[in-house]
Amino acid sequence: MRDTHPLMGFVSRGFRGKRRDTASSARVPPGQYVVTDFPVLSAGPTPRVNLDQWTFSIEGEIDEPKRWTWKEFRALAAETVTKDIHCVTKWSKLDTTWKGVSVDTLMEGVETAAEFTTVFSDAGYTTNIPLDDITGNKAWVVYEFDGQPLHPEHGGPVRFLVPHLYFWKSAKWVRGIRLQNEEHPGFWESNGYNMYGDPWREQRYWGD
Amino acid sequence: MISRGPRLITWQLGVLAEIVQETPRVSSLYFDAPDWPGHLAGQHIDVRLTADDGYQAERSYSIASAPEDRRLALTVERLDDGEVSPYLVGELRVGDKLELRGPIGGYFVWRGEEERPLLLIGGGSGVVPLMSMLRHRSHVARKAPARLLFSSRTLADVIYHEELERLSSADGGLRVFHTLTREKPAGWTGYTRRIDEAMVKEVVWPTQDMVDVFVCGPTSFVEAAASLLVAMGYDPRAVKTERFGATGG
Numbered sequence: 001m002r003d004t005h006p007l008m009g010f011v012s013r014g015f016r017g018k019r020r021d022t023a024s025s026a027r028v029p030p031g032q033y034v035v036t037d038f039p040v041l042s043a044g045p046t047p048r049v050n051l052d053q054w055t056f057s058i059e060g061e062i063d064e065p066k067r068w069t070w071k072e073f074r075a076l077a078a079e080t081v082t083k084d085i086h087c088v089t090k091w092s093k094l095d096t097t098w099k100g101v102s103v104d105t106l107m108e109g110v111e112t113a114a115e116f117t118t119v120f121s122d123a124g125y126t127t128n129i130p131l132d133d134i135t136g137n138k139a140w141v142v143y144e145f146d147g148q149p150l151h152p153e154h155g156g157p158v159r160f161l162v163p164h165l166y167f168w169k170s171a172k173w174v175r176g177i178r179l180q181n182e183e184h185p186g187f188w189e190s191n192g193y194n195m196y197g198d199p200w201r202e203q204r205y206w207g208d
Numbered sequence: 209m210i211s212r213g214p215r216l217i218t219w220q221l222g223v224l225a226e227i228v229q230e231t232p233r234v235s236s237l238y239f240d241a242p243d244w245p246g247h248l249a250g251q252h253i254d255v256r257l258t259a260d261d262g263y264q265a266e267r268s269y270s271i272a273s274a275p276e277d278r279r280l281a282l283t284v285e286r287l288d289d290g291e292v293s294p295y296l297v298g299e300l301r302v303g304d305k306l307e308l309r310g311p312i313g314g315y316f317v318w319r320g321e322e323e324r325p326l327l328l329i330g331g332g333s334g335v336v337p338l339m340s341m342l343r344h345r346s347h348v349a350r351k352a353p354a355r356l357l358f359s360s361r362t363l364a365d366v367i368y369h370e371e372l373e374r375l376s377s378a379d380g381g382l383r384v385f386h387t388l389t390r391e392k393p394a395g396w397t398g399y400t401r402r403i404d405e406a407m408v409k410e411v412v413w414p415t416q417d418m419v420d421v422f423v424c425g426p427t428s429f430v431e432a433a434a435s436l437l438v439a440m441g442y443d444p445r446a447v448k449t450e451r452f453g454a455t456g457g
Contacts, residue, residue: 012295019263
C-alpha cells in the first residue's frame with residue numbers, strides 16, 4: 001500500500017537544501033530534519049498534575065491490576081537512557097537523555113495473553129502500541145529530561161518514552177497502560193495517523 | 209468530501225499559479241492541484257522538496273484556503289535559517305511544480321456545520337489555519353458567531369489584514385480583535401501588548417458553554433492563551449491547540 005515515489009525523478013527547480021553531515025544523517029529517518037531545541041506539540045491545554053493524587057496503573061487483560069502512587073513509582077529502579085526521537089511533524093532530536101522506569105520493570109510478574117496496549121494520559125489522550133513494542137528494553141515511563149524534572153509542556157511530571165516509534169506514541173502526562181486482546185486506535189490514530197508509526201518506514205498517516 | 213475511513217494519502221504535484229505577498233516575511237502561494245481530494249478547514253499538508261542529486265526535505269504547512277476555494281493556498285513565513293520556507297518564499301516562481309500530499313489531521317478542524325460560537329486565537333503565522341476556518345465560514349449559509357483574537361508583532365506583520373477587515377465589516381457575526389506586541393502605531397485602536405487575562409476576558413464570550421475554540425501560534429503564545437481560557441472555566445477538551453516551535457521551516 002505504499003506510494004512513496006509516484007513522482008520518481010521529480011526535481012524541485014532551484015532547490016539545493018541544507019545538507020547534514022553524513023555521521024548524523026544515518027540516524028535520521030526519511031523526511032525528518034534535526035532540531036537542537038525541543039518543539040512542543042499537544043492537542044490541547046497543558047494539564048497541571050497533582051502528584052498527591054497521581055497514580056500509574058497497568059490494567060485491562062491482567063488478573064490483578066497493578067498501581068503505583070507517585071512515592072511508590074519513584075522508589076522503583078530507574079534507568080537513564082539516551083535515545084534519538086522522531087516527531088511525525090518532521091523534526092528529529094538526537095541523543096536525548098531521559099530518566100525513568102523501564103516498562104519491563106513495571107511488567108515484572110505480569111502474565112497476560114494481551115498482544116496490544118493502549119497507553120492513556122491525564123488529558124484523555126490515548127495511543128495504541130503492540131505489547132511487544134513496549135517490552136524488551138524498548139519503552140520507559142520517564143520523569144527526567146536532560147537531568148531535570150520533566151517540564152509540564154513536555155509531558156511532566158511523567159511521560160511515556162517509546163523512541164523507536166514516532167513521538168506521538170510517547171504519550172505525555174501518562175497515567176497507565178491498558179492491556180488488550182485487540183488493537184483499538186488511540187487519539188491521533190483515529191485522526192488520520194498511522195496505527196503503528198515506524199519512522200524508518202515513514203508510517204506517518206493512514207495507509208502509509 | 210473527506211471520508212472517515214483509512215485512505216492512502218499520496219504525493220501529487222501542484223503548480224504554483226499565484227503568489228501574494230502578505231507581509232515582508234510572509235507570502236501566500238496559490239496552487240492548481242488537479243488531484244487534490246478536498247480538505248477541511250484547519251487541516252495541513254506535507255510539502256517535499258527534491259534536489260537534483262536526490263536529497264529531500266519535507267515540512268508540514270497549514271492550509272490557508274477554504275474547502276470551497278478553487279485553488280489550494282498555503283501561507284508561509286520565511287524563516288531565514290530554515291531549509292524549506294526560504295525556497296517556498298523566495299525561490300519558487302509561478303509555473304513551478306511542488307510535491308505535496310494531504311490533507312492531514314482530523315482534530316484541529318472546523319466543519320462549520322454547527323451554529324455554536326467559534327473562538328479563534330492566533331499568534332503570527334498561527335493565524336493561517338484559523339483563516340481557512342473564517343474563509344470557510346464566509347461560504348456557509350448559517351454562520352456561527354465568530355471572534356478572532358490575532359496577535360502580531362507590528363502593524364506591517366499583520367497577515368491578511370485587509371481581508372479580515374473586509375470579512376468583518378461585511379458580516380456582523382464576525383469580530384476581529386488585533387493586538388500588536390512590538391509597536392504602538394499612531395491612531396491604532398487595537399491592543400498593544402501580549403495576550404493577557406484582561407484582553408481575553410474582553411474578547412471572549414462570557415459563557416463558556418458550547419464554544420468551539422481553536423488556538424494556534426508559537427508554543428509560548430499557545431500555552432498562555434490556552435491556560436487563560438482554562439483558568440476562566442473553559443473545558444480543556446473544548447480548547448483545540450496547535451503549536452509550532454522556534455525552529456521549523
